[in-house]
Amino acid sequence: MKQKNPTGTVLYTIEQTIKEYRKISQKNIGEIVSDITVDQCLVLLILNENLNYSQKEIATLIFKDNASITRIIELMVKKEYLIRKINELDRRKFNLEITEKGISTIELLSPVIKQNRTTALDGLSANEIELLDKVLNKIITNCKTK
Amino acid sequence: MKQKNPTGTVLYTIEQTIKEYRKISQKNIGEIVSDITVDQCLVLLILNENLNYSQKEIATLIFKDNASITRIIELMVKKEYLIRKINELDRRKFNLEITEKGISTIELLSPVIKQNRTTALDGLSANEIELLDKVLNKIITNCKTK
DNA sequence: ATATTTTAATTGATATATCAATTATATTTG
């Protein structure tokens, strides 16, 4: 029951894949924590790895532009996942901190996120995943350089 | 100069791929026709194949929800790419028609869209593409059924 | 040291995404 592909290119399948994955991810996350999005989660995880990231760096890491990140973080501050303080060493930047609520959310959602990934990639061999990654990176390079 | 992957999963690469592809597509389309988006183009192409599609069917074909399609088509009507008339056989639906402007836009953009796809997939063997499609469809199935 | 250029982040405008609720029409069922 594979849906037919109106464009006849695998690029369509790539889009479909990421949409299905985001859908199931958001659904599973929403069952545990109702006021957070997939992208906001990713911001938490990234900051949890390294609090020194600037908004710009976070944007690059998750393929958003600066405007989007500004608004995402704004909302996360409003919802008390993050605290934002001026960076006194470079007053153009902010230092971001994760609140208690942020920490406990990470703890709640980490297993869910892990499970989402496992679910999505279930039944794929390491070899297939490696190949997938390799081919996708070729496409990325093609798009960037042409 | 492959960007590092903060999540450590190929799902991140999938997302990156589609974003890069959409970026280059929009850029190349915008150079020829300035007031149209990638998705609006796709709607034109799909209707050009078959005018009988309902909004709901178009939505399914390009992975949008009904609300998005309503607004996309609304804009396309306003910009005079499409005409919308009540379907007298089922008054919940609309019949969509492509205007002259729509037709000439398709003619202008078809080669661009084709080129975008060729560019993105440049250097990939038929075998690699087939494998890519196969693996992606596994992921789609995983997301849908779990 | 001031003028110029870069950089980080914000803001505004418009398009799209998503969810829930609503409307209008069709279909099904008792």
Add this chain to the structure above:
DNA sequence: CAAATATAATTGATATATCAATTAAAATAT
């Protein structure tokens, strides 16, 4: 047939995407 249910599309609310313009601060150049 009337009531209940289902379907297609719209609308409202909120989040995100994207582009261009702006602001404030930092880095560089003369």
